[in-house]
Amino acid sequence: MSGDTSALTLILSGDPGLYRIIGLSLVVSLSAVACAAVIGIPLGALIALTRFRGRDGVIVVLNALMGLPPVVVGLGVYLALSRSGPLGSFGILFTPQAMIIAQTILVTPIIAALTRQTVEDLWLEYRDELAAMDIGPAARIGTLVWDARFSLMTALLAGFGRAAAEVGAIIIVGGNIDGFTRTMTTAIALETSKGDLPLAIGLGIVLIAIVVIINALAWAARRTGERYAG
C-alpha cells in the first residue's frame, strides 16, 4: 500500500505540476463534449425527425462510430494536421486544440446516436399533439430537445466518460508534452511505463474521482430539474 500513500501525499501536497495536468484534462475533455454537443444534438435530432433514403444505413453507421478506436482517430487527426497534411497550415499538431478536435470526433457519434434514440422516442409520443398544434419542423426539434434535456444529459455524460478515459487519440495528436499537452491519462501511461507507480496511481484515483463527481452533479441536477419540470 505504500504506492497509495505516496499518491495521496502527492495529491494533498498540491503539487502544481499535478494540478496543471488535471486542469488540462478537464479543459480538453469538457471542450470536446461541448463541441460534440453543439454538433451531435442537432444532428441526432435531425436524423430522428426526418425520413430519407439510406436512413437506416446512417443510423447503423452512427451507432458503429460510437465504438471508433481512439488510436485510429488519433492517427487520422495526426495525418490531417501534420505539416504535409490538408490542415497542416494551422500548425496546431501537438497542441491542446488538436486534442480537443480528436476527442470531439470520438464523442460526437455518441451524443448524436443517443440523441437520435431519445428524440425519436419522444417524437413518437408527442407527434400527434405537435401536429394538432401545427408546430413546424424547426420548432419541433427545439421542443423535443428541450423536453428531452434531462435524458440528453445522460448522452453528454457518456460522451464525457469516453473523452476523460481515452488516451490513444490525445497521446498521438498531443504528444504528451510536459507542461503543455500532458493529461491524466497520457501521464498515467507514461509514468507506468517509466515505473513511477505512485504518480500513476495518484492520477488514476483523481481521474476516477472527477468522473464520479461530475456524474453525481449531473444526477443531482437531473433529479432537481425533473421535480420541477416532470
Added chain:
Amino acid sequence: MRAPDTDLPIVLSGITVKAGAVTILDGVTQTIAAGAPTVLIGPNGAGKTTLLRVVMGLAKPDAGSIVWGNRDDAAKVRRAIVFQRPVMLRRSAAANIAYALGAAGVPRAQHETCIAELLSLVGLDALATRPARKLSGGEQQRLALARALARDPSVLLLDETTASLDPAATKAIEDIIRAVAGRGVKVVMSTHDLGQARRLGGDVVLMHRGRVIEHGPAAQFFAQPKTEQARAFIAGELLV
C-alpha cells in the same frame, strides 16, 4: 380576439380512409354545422377516432373531400383536438398552456392573462406550477382541454375525453364542455357513454364499421330511432 374566421361548416363528402386492405372509414358524408355539440357514438372500432382525426386534418382521406368553412386547405386555423390519451409536455401545467398559446400565435404579453383564464375555466388554478405529467388522469384531461382552448378554436374535437374517469371527474369535464359550447364553440365529441350523449348532445351520429348509420337531433335519436341498429344500440344490445 383574433380574426373572426371560422372553420364551420365542416362538410365531409364520401370520406374513405384505408389502412392497407382494411377500410376504416367507408364513404362518410356528413355536415357539421354550428350549434350544440355533435356526439359520435358507436361500438369500438366503428371509426370515431379516425373520423375526428380527419376532421382535425391529421389523417388524409384516401377518397372523398373535406371542406372547412369553405376552405379545403387543412391549416388548423381555429380547430383544436383533445386526444383520448392526451400527452402532456414535460413542463408545468401553465407552461403546457403557454406552449399552445405560442403555437397559436398569441402574443407573449397576453400569455399570463390567458393562462390564468384558462386554468380557472378548467379549475386548475391551484396547480399551475405543478409538472403536468404528475397530475391525475382527470386533471390531465382538464389541462388538455385548456390547452386545446388556448387555440381559441371555433371547433373543438374531443375523443372519449371522460373514458377512464370516475363520475366526479366526468362531471367536471362535462361542466366545462357545457360552458365552452355555451360560448359558441362547436364541440364534436365521441363517447361510449350514452348517458353523456343524452346530457350533452345537440345531434347524434351513430357509426358502425366505418359508416354513418344514423344522424339526427339527440332527442329524436333517442326517442324515435329510425334504424334498427340505432334502436338496438340504444337498448344496449351489441352491434357486431
